[in-house]
Every structure is written in structure tokens, then in C-alpha cells.
Amino acid sequence: MEPIASHENWRNCFSEVAPGLLLFARQWVQSAADAEDIVQDAFVKFWRRNHDIHNRGLLYSAVRSLALDFIRRDARRARREATALAGAEPAIEPHFELEDDTQSALAAAVESLPRDQREVVVLKIWNDLTFGEIAGALGISQNTAASRYRYALTNLKKTLQPQ
Amino acid sequence: MNDFSELENELRKLRPAQPSSVLFGRVGEALEKSRASAAADAKWKRWRFTETPYSNWWSLGFGLAAAAVLILFAVVAVERRYDQQETVAQSSISPETQPAQLGAGRSTSPSRFVPAGGTNLVYNARNEGLHFADGSERPLRRVRYNTQQTWRWRNPETGASLRVSYPSEEIVLIPVSVQ
Numbered sequence: 001m002e003p004i005a006s007h008e009n010w011r012n013c014f015s016e017v018a019p020g021l022l023l024f025a026r027q028w029v030q031s032a033a034d035a036e037d038i039v040q041d042a043f044v045k046f047w048r049r050n051h052d053i054h055n056r057g058l059l060y061s062a063v064r065s066l067a068l069d070f071i072r073r074d075a076r077r078a079r080r081e082a083t084a085l086a087g088a089e090p091a092i093e094p095h096f097e098l099e100d101d102t103q104s105a106l107a108a109a110v111e112s113l114p115r116d117q118r119e120v121v122v123l124k125i126w127n128d129l130t131f132g133e134i135a136g137a138l139g140i141s142q143n144t145a146a147s148r149y150r151y152a153l154t155n156l157k158k159t160l161q162p163q
Numbered sequence: 164m165n166d167f168s169e170l171e172n173e174l175r176k177l178r179p180a181q182p183s184s185v186l187f188g189r190v191g192e193a194l195e196k197s198r199a200s201a202a203a204d205a206k207w208k209r210w211r212f213t214e215t216p217y218s219n220w221w222s223l224g225f226g227l228a229a230a231a232v233l234i235l236f237a238v239v240a241v242e243r244r245y246d247q248q249e250t251v252a253q254s255s256i257s258p259e260t261q262p263a264q265l266g267a268g269r270s271t272s273p274s275r276f277v278p279a280g281g282t283n284l285v286y287n288a289r290n291e292g293l294h295f296a297d298g299s300e301r302p303l304r305r306v307r308y309n310t311q312q313t314w315r316w317r318n319p320e321t322g323a324s325l326r327v328s329y330p331s332e333e334i335v336l337i338p339v340s341v342q
Contacts, residue, residue, distance in 0.1 A: 010191075010194055011187065014187065014190055015187070018181075019178070019179040019182065020179060022180065023179040032180065036182060039186070040190050044190060044193045044197055047197075048194070048198075095179065095180055096177045096179055096180060097178045097180055098177075110177075125174045125175055126177075156174075157170055
């Protein structure tokens with residue numbers, strides 16, 4: 001395993017992967033701040049252990065693992081907040097920087113995908129992971145990753161087709 | 164996958180929300196902390212696995228040497244005490260194994276003993292009746308004595324005494340005169 005060059009170039013690396021990592025983390029947590037916490041923890045762990053940055057599957061796996069831990073730990077708080085905000089309009093922070101209605105529709109279609117398909121699409125499209133890396137990050141087979149991706153795109157196409 | 168290439172291009176045009184500017188500062192801070200703690204860990208590990216054993220070898224060596232000296236002293240002391248005990252035992256064995264020398268006890272050698280007395284205690288006598296010995300025309304009364312014989316020797320130089328006591332059995336044939 002080729003180690004990461006040095007501690008000084010973490011900023012370049014992080015600025016490249018951070019948006020995709022945040023999007024991936026937000027598959028589990030709605031709050032952008034929570035997603036940032038998760039990404040921070042995962043990246044620091046990954047960087048500290050000098051993982052090869054080309055072995056990105058581990059980084060995404062760490063994000064996923066931390067996000068699942070966060071959900072378990074935060075379930076009680078989430079229920080309490082949901083009860084408190086029952087009457088209020090939930091403020092959903094956008095996952096994408098949208099430019100027009102077409103993109104809004106596309107983003108909404110992505111968010112409506114089942115989670116297992118959506119996470120494969122997020123890793124493939126916005127994080128440029130191969131199916132092998134996706135399989136490693138999600139703990140599934142490469143064929144499963146590819147088929148989930150195919151199902152996701154089929155569903156998106158159906159959703160976006162004009163009625 | 165070619166059927167989806169257009170859709171994939173559209174999806175790629177979507178730009179994920181950018182992280183907040185403070186996130187970079189937080190990550191940098193966390194990395195700095197982790198680097199400091201990693202350096203401390205590395206120092207600790209180096210101390211544990213290199214310096215500590217090296218310095219400990221000296222104390223371990225001194226400790227082992229001191230323990231060896233103590234054990235040596237203890238062994239020597241025990242052996243000397245044992246030798247003294249053996250000398251006494253040897254003094255008692257010598258007359259027993261060499262009774263011929265007991266009589267010549269006038270020597271002034273500390274290992275020589277002179278006879279100092281003896282007793283023959285008969286604690287049982289049994290008349291076993293009349294018997295005719297081989298070739299004898301007269302009857303003989305056979306009497307069996309059970310005795311406890313004790314002999315004492317004394318070393319005039321050292322004042323040590325030796326006593327040997329053992330049971331014995333004696334059969335006496337007494338001619339019977341018939342009138």
C-alpha cells in the first residue's frame with residue numbers, strides 16, 4: 001500500500017473528495033452539519049492511518065460505518081426533535097447546488113431512489129468510484145453494485161420521462 | 164450502459180453541495196491534534212520498545228547478579244551447617260562400623276571412643292522343654308532368652324558418647340541330671 005505523501009497535502013486531497021463524501025454521508029443523515037462531522041471523523045481517521053488515497057473504498061466505508069453509528073446513537077434525539085418539530089415545516093438542506101428546474105427535478109428523482117440504489121449512484125457519479133471500489137465500500141459484490149446502479153438509472157429514467 | 168450515457172452526463176452536471184468553509188479548518192485542527200498525539204504515541208512506543216529495555220538491561224543485570232550472590236551465600240551457609248552435622252554423624256558411624264577399634268580406645272584422637280559400659284536386659288525367658296540333642300543320651304532343657312543389649316562408648320577428648328542398643332535372642336541348652 002502506497003502511503004499518502006505527507007500531512008501537508010491533505011487540503012488538496014480533501015477539497016477534491018469532500019463534496020462527494022458529504023453527499024454520500026447525507027444518504028443517512030439529513031443534517032449537513034452532522035454529515036460534515038461524519039466526514040471529518042472519517043477523513044481524519046483515514047489520513048492518520050496513512051491509507052493510500054487511491055484505496056478510496058476504505059474512506060467511503062469509514063464514512064458509511066460512522067454514519068450508521070451516528071444513526072444508532074442519535075435515534076433517540078431524532079425522535080425527540082421530530083416530536084418537537086411535528087407541526088413545523090422541515091427545513092431540508094439541499095444536497096446539490098441547483099441551477100434550474102431540470103436539475104431540481106433530477107435531484108428530486110435521485111433522492112426518491114431506494115437507499116441501496118441511491119448510494120451506488122452517489123458513489124459512481126459524484127465520487128467516481130469503480131464498481132470494485134463501490135463493492136468494497138458497501139460490503140457487497142461487484143455484480144450487485146453494478147446491478148443496483150443499472151436499476152437506479154432505469155428508475156431515474158422512468159421518473160424523468162414526460163408523462 | 165450506453166442507453167444511460169445521456170442520463171449519466173446529466174447527473175454529472177449536478178454539483179453536490181460544497182462543504183462549509185469551517186470544515187477545512189476543523190479537519191486541519193483535528194489532523195494537527197492527531198499528528199501531535201501520534202507523535203506522542205510514537206515517542207511512547209519508542210521509549211517502551213527501545214529505550215526502556217536498553218536501560219532496563221542494566222538494572223536487570225544488576226538485579227540478577229545480586230540475586231546470584233545471595234543464593235551463593237545461602238548455599239555456602241547451608242553446606243557448612245550440613246558438613247558440621249555430617250561430622251557428628253561420622254563420629255557415631257565409625258565405632259559402629261569398626262568395632263575392633265573400640266577396644267583400643269586409649270588414643271587421644273578426637274574420633275576415637277573408649278568403651279564406657281554395657282547392659283544386657285533379659286525381658287523374657289521361656290522354657291521350651293526337654294530335648295535330646297544329636298548323639299546325646301541325656302536330655303537337655305532348652306531355654307530361650309529375649310534380651311535388649313546396650314553398649315556405650317565415650318570420647319574422652321570431646322565428651323561425646325555413643326550408645327548402641329539392639330534386641331537379641333539367646334537359646335541356652337541346660338543338661339538335665341536324672342537321678
